[in-house]
Amino acid sequence: MEILYSVIIIFIVGIMELWLAVPLGFVFNLSPLSTAFFSALGSITAAVIVTFSGAELRSKFIKWRYGTNKGPKRGRIYEIWKKYGVIGLGLLSPLFFGAPLGAALGIILGADKYPLLLWMILGIIIWSVGLTTAVFLGFITLNVYL
Numbered sequence: 784m785e786i787l788y789s790v791i792i793i794f795i796v797g798i799m800e801l802w803l804a805v806p807l808g809f810v811f812n813l814s815p816l817s818t819a820f821f822s823a824l825g826s827i828t829a830a831v832i833v834t835f836s837g838a839e840l841r842s843k844f845i846k847w848r849y850g851t852n853k854g855p856k857r858g859r860i861y862e863i864w865k866k867y868g869v870i871g872l873g874l875l876s877p878l879f880f881g882a883p884l885g886a887a888l889g890i891i892l893g894a895d896k897y898p899l900l901l902w903m904i905l906g907i908i909i910w911s912v913g914l915t916t917a918v919f920l921g922f923i924t925l926n927v928y929l
Contacts, residue, residue, distance in 0.1 A: 797826045
């Protein structure tokens with residue numbers, strides 16, 4: 784029963800922040816595979832919720848504010864968006880500012896929700912595996928997780 788509580792906590796913390804969920808999984812003595820899986824699953828859940836709810840909110844706001852379905856096309860963030868696009872955002876946002884905020888930023892900038900979600904999920908999986916590996920190797924180096 785204690786493992787079930789640990790998994791649920793890791794999932795919920797993964798919804799909020801992937802970078803906190805992975806080390807916490809090791810603190811709860813979950814296996815590296817379970818830690819990576821449930822923290823990634825929580826982060827993916829957050830990205831899905833934000834992507835699907837945010838798309839409707841964005842379209843209503845843009846239509847109300849600008850009278851069309853097109854938002855503003857200027858500014859530094861938009862220039863970075865034009866350069867790296869949905870792929871760069873999806874792969875890097877779990878690292879820099881988390882999946883929910885990355886998904887919200889993509890929706891605000893006008894990304895299509897399905898490609899955004901695909902690249903967000905791929906980025907979450909990559910960073911979850913990478914962070915889990917790094918934390919596991921760090922614990923082995925410190926002889927903590929044996």
